[in-house]
Amino acid sequence: MRILVVEDARALARSIAEGLSEEGYSVDLSHDGEEGLHLATEIAYDGIVLDRMLPGLDGLTLLRRLRQGGRRTPVLLLTALGELHDRVAGLDGGADDYLVKPFAFEELVSRVRALVRRGLGQADNRVVLGSLELDLGARVASVGGVVLDLTAREFALVELFALSPGKTFSRTAIAEKLYSEEADLDSNVIDVFVGRVRRKLDAAGMPGSEVICTRRGEGYRLDPAAAAAKGKR
Amino acid sequence: MTLRAKIVALVVGLTLALLGGLAAFLGGSWSRWSLDTLDAELTDRAAGIAARIEVKRDGRIEMEGGEGAPRDTSHPVRVIGPGGEIVGHGTLPWPSPESGAVTVQGAPDGPWRVVTRRLPAGEDEGGGRHARAGVVVQVAGQEAPFAALGERFREGLLAALVGALLLGGVAAALLAHLSLRPLRRLATEVESIGATMLDRRVGEDGLDPELRHVARSFNELLGRLEQAMQRQRQLVSRASHSLRTPTATILTRAEVALRRDRSPEEYRAALADVAVAARESSTLVTHLLTLARLEEPRANAVRQPVPLEPLAAEVARLLAPRAAEAGLAIEVDVPGGLAVRADPATLRELLEALLDNALLYTPSGGRCGVRAEPGAGTISLSVWDTGPGIPVAERGQVFDRFFRGVAAQGSGRPGSGLGLAIVKAIADAHGARLTLGERPGGGAVFSVELPLGEDGKVSGRAQVGSSRRGATRTRP
Numbered sequence: 001m002r003i004l005v006v007e008d009a010r011a012l013a014r015s016i017a018e019g020l021s022e023e024g025y026s027v028d029l030s031h032d033g034e035e036g037l038h039l040a041t042e043i044a045y046d047g048i049v050l051d052r053m054l055p056g057l058d059g060l061t062l063l064r065r066l067r068q069g070g071r072r073t074p075v076l077l078l079t080a081l082g083e084l085h086d087r088v089a090g091l092d093g094g095a096d097d098y099l100v101k102p103f104a105f106e107e108l109v110s111r112v113r114a115l116v117r118r119g120l121g122q123a124d125n126r127v128v129l130g131s132l133e134l135d136l137g138a139r140v141a142s143v144g145g146v147v148l149d150l151t152a153r154e155f156a157l158v159e160l161f162a163l164s165p166g167k168t169f170s171r172t173a174i175a176e177k178l179y180s181e182e183a184d185l186d187s188n189v190i191d192v193f194v195g196r197v198r199r200k201l202d203a204a205g206m207p208g209s210e211v212i213c214t215r216r217g218e219g220y221r222l223d224p225a226a227a228a229a230k231g232k233r
Numbered sequence: 234m235t236l237r238a239k240i241v242a243l244v245v246g247l248t249l250a251l252l253g254g255l256a257a258f259l260g261g262s263w264s265r266w267s268l269d270t271l272d273a274e275l276t277d278r279a280a281g282i283a284a285r286i287e288v289k290r291d292g293r294i295e296m297e298g299g300e301g302a303p304r305d306t307s308h309p310v311r312v313i314g315p316g317g318e319i320v321g322h323g324t325l326p327w328p329s330p331e332s333g334a335v336t337v338q339g340a341p342d343g344p345w346r347v348v349t350r351r352l353p354a355g356e357d358e359g360g361g362r363h364a365r366a367g368v369v370v371q372v373a374g375q376e377a378p379f380a381a382l383g384e385r386f387r388e389g390l391l392a393a394l395v396g397a398l399l400l401g402g403v404a405a406a407l408l409a410h411l412s413l414r415p416l417r418r419l420a421t422e423v424e425s426i427g428a429t430m431l432d433r434r435v436g437e438d439g440l441d442p443e444l445r446h447v448a449r450s451f452n453e454l455l456g457r458l459e460q461a462m463q464r465q466r467q468l469v470s471r472a473s474h475s476l477r478t479p480t481a482t483i484l485t486r487a488e489v490a491l492r493r494d495r496s497p498e499e500y501r502a503a504l505a506d507v508a509v510a511a512r513e514s515s516t517l518v519t520h521l522l523t524l525a526r527l528e529e530p531r532a533n534a535v536r537q538p539v540p541l542e543p544l545a546a547e548v549a550r551l552l553a554p555r556a557a558e559a560g561l562a563i564e565v566d567v568p569g570g571l572a573v574r575a576d577p578a579t580l581r582e583l584l585e586a587l588l589d590n591a592l593l594y595t596p597s598g599g600r601c602g603v604r605a606e607p608g609a610g611t612i613s614l615s616v617w618d619t620g621p622g623i624p625v626a627e628r629g630q631v632f633d634r635f636f637r638g639v640a641a642q643g644s645g646r647p648g649s650g651l652g653l654a655i656v657k658a659i660a661d662a663h664g665a666r667l668t669l670g671e672r673p674g675g676g677a678v679f680s681v682e683l684p685l686g687e688d689g690k691v692s693g694r695a696q697v698g699s700s701r702r703g704a705t706r707t708r709p
Contacts, residue, residue, distance in 0.1 A: 011506040012482040019489035053474055055639070080477035081470050102481035105488040 001116050001156060002026045002043070002177050006036035006062070007051040007078065016049060019105055020112065024139055024152035024159075026180045033057025040066050043176065045073050047116045049108070052079035052090065060093045067094040074119040076111055078103075113137060120163045127162045130228035132206065134162050143204035153178055154197050161212060161222035170219040194220055237409040244405030245398055252397050256390040263386050267379040268346065272334045275308075275348035279372045282310055283352055286368060294320050294368065309345075313369040323373065330369040336376065343380075347373045415444050423451060431459035471635040472521060475650065479514035483507050513649070520651035523582065524634070527658040535576040538686030541614065542567045544577070545603045548584045552592065560597030563588065567605040572686030573612050575663055580683075583659040586652045587616035587679050593648050594641060595620035595676070608682070615680035622677045628669050632657040656681075 003025045007013035010031060017027040028043070030036040033054040040048055040062070052059035063075055077095040079086060090098050096118070097111050117125070117136060125137040131144040134155075141148045141158050150158065160169065160177050169177075171190045178193075179185060198208025210226040234242075287295040294314040309323020313330055326339045327347065334348045352368045422435045434455060437448045490503035545567045556563050573580070584603065591601035601618035623631055627638045635650040656679070660667040666682040 009478045009482055011510055012478065012485055015482070015486040015489045015503075015506070019485070019492065022489075022492065080474035080481070086470075101477040102484045105485050105492070108485075 001046040001159065002028070002180070003047050003049060003112065003116075004028045004030065004036065004039055004043070004045045005049045006030045006033070006040075006054065006059070007049070008032060008054050009051075016105075016108065019109065020049075021180075022152065023109055023113075024156040025112070026156075026178050028180050033059070033062045037062045037065055040073060041069055041071060046119060046177070047112055048073055048075045049112065050075050050077050050095070052077055052081065052086075060089065063093050063095060072119075074115040076108075076115050110137070117163075122163055127159075129162055129165060129222070129224055132158075132162070132211070132227050134159060143201065143206045146204050148200055148204055150197070150200060154193070154200070157193065157197055161220070165222050165224040165227075168215050168218050168221040173219065237406065237413060240409040241402055241405045244408075245402045248398050248401040249394075252394045256387075256394055259390060260383070260387050263383050267383055268334075268336075268376075271346050271374055271376065271379055272348055275334070275346060275372045275374050276350065278308055278310075278374075279348055279350040279370045282312065282372065283350065283368070283370050286312060286352075286370070288314065288368065294318055296320065307375065309373045311371040313371075315367040321371075325373055327371055327373075330371070337373075343375060343377045345373045346376050347371055415440055416447075419444065419448060419451070426455065428462070431455055431462055468634055471650075472517075475517050475635060476514060479510040479517070482510035483514075486510070517649040517651070520649045520655060523655055524651060524658060527579070527655065527662065535578070536574050537577065538572040539575050539577045539580055540686075541571045541573060541605050541612065542569045544581060545584065545605070548581060548588060549603065552585070552588050555589075555592055556601075559592050559595070561592060561595055562600045563592075564600060564602030566602060568607075571605050571607060571612055573614070573683035574686045575683055579659045579662065583656050583681065584614070584616070586656045586659075590648075590652050590656075590679075591616055591618035591620065591677075593652075594618070599676075601676075607685070610685055611682045612685055613680050613682050615678050617672045617676060617678040619672070619674070619676040622671055622675060623669060631669065632667070653679075 001024070003020055005013055005016050005020070005027055007016065007029075008031050013029050013031060017029050020027045028039060028045075030039055033056040036050070036054070037057060039045075050059045050063060054062070057065075059077060059079075063077070066073070066075075074096040075094065076097045076099060077090045077093075078099050078101060079090065080101045087098050097115055099108060099111060113125070113136060117123075122136070125135055127134040127136065132141065133143075134141045136159065139152065139155050141150055141155055148158075156178055157174070160174065171187065174190050174194075175185050194212060198212055201208035201211060207226070211223060212220055213223050213226070214220055282296070285296050289295055293316075294312055296312070306323070309321065309325055311319060311321035311323070311325075311327055313319050325345055325347070326337055328335050328337055328349065330349055330351065332347075332349050334346065336344050336346055338344050348371070350370045350372075352366060352370065419435060419440075426433050426435075434452045435448045437445050437452070440448055486503050486506045490500060495503075542565075545565045549563045549565045552563060588601065588603070595601055595618040599619040601616065601620075604615045604617065606613045606615075623638060627636075630636045631638065632653050634654040636654075637648060637650045641648055641650075657667060660681050663681075663683060665684075668680045668682075670678045670680070672678045
């Protein structure tokens with residue numbers, strides 16, 4: 001899941017990015033409105049954490065332009081203005097959620113998680129595909145009750161597939177979702193990565209290469225039928 | 234005293250003065266007229282009696298009709314003959330024959346009016362009658378009937394006066410009530426406007442011109458209040474933003490750092506960020522408190538001669554560690570002996586804030602400094618730097634609270650946005666002109682023009698030629 005953080009207070013932006021990365025998100029950072037709008041328009045983020053007061057282009061204007069451009073990316077507005085009419089203005093401006101500074105980081109994480117989930121049409125934190133179960137809140141995946149030993153990024157890959165079962169993701173799309181802009185990737189990094197996840201699924205008794213199958217020339221997809229079939233066994 | 238009471242009192246007072254004056258005048262006139270009438274009647278009677286008098290050759294007086302003439306008891310008469318013979322009736326304390334018309338007191342039945350007539354000579358028609366010259370006729374009449382009439386007249390006047398006063402008072406009260414009604418409505422309307430409804434206005438329609446003026450004044454006042462409140466709200470929300478951002482940084486940085494075990498380097502980096510943010514919020518709080526203190530009417534009340542050279546040297550010394558940290562040199566070029574008339578404490582804050590500003594925005598390796606130049610009755614104290622300067626477009630706003638220029642925002646430097654507002658507040662309190670210009674060769678120059686201190690004049694001029702003597706230099 002890829003998140004954009006637009007926040008001009010650099011130390012704050014840095015720690016939000018760090019915390020979210022450790023939660024398995026790939027995070028892009030921007031310190032001003034113009035650049036933030038450009039990034040948000042160009043890249044299909046799963047969520048945007050947007051500061052309301054920014055130099056150059058302020059957060060509300062950025063949000064309005066983004067919505068006018070047709071981008072429905074879920075947005076969590078951060079603000080230091082706690083008054084009611086500011087909240088209303090933020091939500092009316094097209095924000096999906098609102099958080100007043102200073103905030104507890106746990107709250108930011110759970111709001112971002114809910115934001116991303118809602119953006120993907122997922123109502124709660126539990127995703128079940130046959131015997132494969134994901135707890136998006138605890139960032140834990142299990143097969144038939146046995147917990148898989150996944151890194152944050154590996155979990156993010158399973159999550160990406162599981163939230164859009166049957167959808168084919170190109171290597172570029174996967175790289176975009178799992179790595180932030182700064183990461184310089186070799187073309188086969190994703191293949192190696194998918195291979196590792198498949199092996200971990202195999203180890204848990206689920207045929208990895210059938211569940212995450214290769215579409216030659218296109219990329220990878222999660223086969224819901226395969227996951228369900230193995231689940232019945 | 235309410236306005237209504239005042240109006241009623243005014244009307245009643247005026248009525249009392251006018252009608253009372255009229256009544257007094259009429260009463261006086263009445264007394265005079267009644268006496269005149271009585272006097273005329275008595276004079277008539279005296280003439281009648283005189284016509285009936287006969288003075289015999291022996292000087293005796295005889296009245297036509299003789300002694301047996303009917304006596305009019307209501308009009309006693311006394312006739313004094315030329316020989317001093319007195320004829321008449323009625324016992325009164327008669328006045329002397331020399332008086333004209335007088336009132337005599339002392340009779341048991343009230344005051345009497347007595348008209349005395351001395352018959353003139355040459356009225357003798359001859360034919361056995363002797364001249365009556367020298368005969369004195371006195372006729373008296375009671376004043377009581379006239380006085381009683383006068384009393385009734387005065388009573389009538391008094392009743393009319395009281396009536397007029399009552400009527401006038403009631404009418405005045407009614408008038409006051411009616412004319413104050415729109416004022417009361419206005420008051421009710423104004424009272425209903427709370428602090429959160431300053432966008433409301435008082436209705437000006439249907440009011441008399443005078444009250445419309447009042448309503449308009451109210452509305453203008455409301456407009457000014459609304460603007461002031463809006464500015465205040467903006468300030469509060471900016472202050473809130475400026476306070477919450479470093480707090481959020483501290484909290485988030487610490488919470489994220491504590492989420493898992495980290496290397497000492499990572500902890501150190503987190504703590505460094507926390508320290509910077511904490512310093513930022515502490516500076517902000519200090520600046521806000523300084524501004525609040527400067528806003529108090531009695532702040533800045535002190536005015537005394539402040540020698541500039543020691544002040545500038547001290548501030549430069551205080552900021553030297555900061556300058557060293559920023560890789561900058563502070564140059565002090567203030568001739569010794571110059572003094573300005575100012576509040577030493579706030580002047581020091583002004584100098585500190587200006588130098589602080591220069592240190593914040595001048596890139597490492599640059600220079601900044603303090604200069605003082607005497608002018609006509611003033612001394613121009615300026616702080617310059619070799620930084621990027623302030624764009625012309627921003628010069629009008631740099632002294633506004635929480636304004637941070639584009640360069641300042643982009644710099645990522647932790648300015649509170651209040652330093653120059655503090656400078657402005659102090660300069661304003663001193664009535665000093667504050668200007669912002671460009672330094673030849675690049676950089677900003679802030680100058681304050683302060684009045685000369687008493688002892689600054691002579692020695693200041695003497696020092697101009699050798700101004701560098703007092704200069705000190707602080708190197709990082």
